[in-house]
Amino acid sequence: MAKKRAKIRLFVEGTLGEGQGIVASKEQANYLFNVMRLKIGDNVLLFNGRDGEWQAEVVEAGKRAGKLACRSQTAPLQLPPDLWLLFAPIKKSRTAFIVEKATELGAARIMPVLTDFTNMDKIQIDRLRAYALEATEQCGGTFIPEVCDIQKLSDVLDDWPEDRHIMFCDESREALPVAQALAAETKGKWAIVIGPEGGFSPAEAERLRGMKQVTCVTLGPRILRADTAAVAALTAWQSALGDWE
Numbered sequence: 265m266a267k268k269r270a271k272i273r274l275f276v277e278g279t280l281g282e283g284q285g286i287v288a289s290k291e292q293a294n295y296l297f298n299v300m301r302l303k304i305g306d307n308v309l310l311f312n313g314r315d316g317e318w319q320a321e322v323v324e325a326g327k328r329a330g331k332l333a334c335r336s337q338t339a340p341l342q343l344p345p346d347l348w349l350l351f352a353p354i355k356k357s358r359t360a361f362i363v364e365k366a367t368e369l370g371a372a373r374i375m376p377v378l379t380d381f382t383n384m385d386k387i388q389i390d391r392l393r394a395y396a397l398e399a400t401e402q403c404g405g406t407f408i409p410e411v412c413d414i415q416k417l418s419d420v421l422d423d424w425p426e427d428r429h430i431m432f433c434d435e436s437r438e439a440l441p442v443a444q445a446l447a448a449e450t451k452g453k454w455a456i457v458i459g460p461e462g463g464f465s466p467a468e469a470e471r472l473r474g475m476k477q478v479t480c481v482t483l484g485p486r487i488l489r490a491d492t493a494a495v496a497a498l499t500a501w502q503s504a505l506g507d508w509e
């Protein structure tokens with residue numbers, strides 16, 4: 265029996281819609297027609313972060329170029345909850361992990377921030393955006409979270425929207441356990457804030473605790489690495505206030 269080929273899912277820039285043609289870039293043509301050996305008449309799934317997911321048929325297949333034609337929509341655009349993740353960048357591979365997991369777990373916006381104890385201030389934002397895209401491609405998502413340029417935490421807090429709640433992951437004091445804290449909260453606009461390896465400075469922690477939008481939570485009695493804390497926090501938030509219902 266012929267082995268069924270796993271469906272190829274590809275991100276494209278162009279608009280997707282009934283009868284819409286998509287020109288494959290040089291890299292895409294190489295992947296589709298040289299690496300995956302697709303032929304005219306084969307199908308792939310396309311998404312662009314805006315128009316949901318579409319089944320498309322190969323109508324031209326060259327070594328360096330090609331064309332696809334949208335046939336039918338296979339999934340509508342599915343937006344994640346209105347959740348931002350603020351984190352202080354750590355080592356390269358761990359920062360990449362945070363972006364990948366935040367995308368899979370369903371954050372709308374990923375915001376690297378510089379904190380007083382951030383021990384890594386050079387991040388390759390384009391790489392991070394590529395990780396978000398790859399993770400979306402992989403997890404069957406139709407929405408690519410925005411990865412913002414790095415900003416100072418203090419500047420972000422200066423302009424913090426009145427109506428956006430903050431779940432402040434606070435390992436240093438007697439905050440409420442996360443499940444208990446979130447049980448008392450309502451859905452809406454939220455952000456999760458995770459500190460760097462060295463934690464928040466006392467001034468930063470004081471400032472956060474003093475904001476009326478902030479709910480302090482603990483993620484258990486153990487100190488988690490920032491990347492673990494991000495995954496744990498996203499999981500806890502999603503199961504309490506997110507779209508896992």
Ligand code: SAH
Nearest residue numbers: 433434435458459462463482483487488493
């Ligand atoms: N200050 C710590 C390490 C910080 S861990 C130290 O060196 O002792 C990095 C970040 O992960 C923290 O700033 C916090 O936001 C989050 N975090 C880690 N463990 C946590 C826990 N048990 N509860 C809540 N947040 C935690």
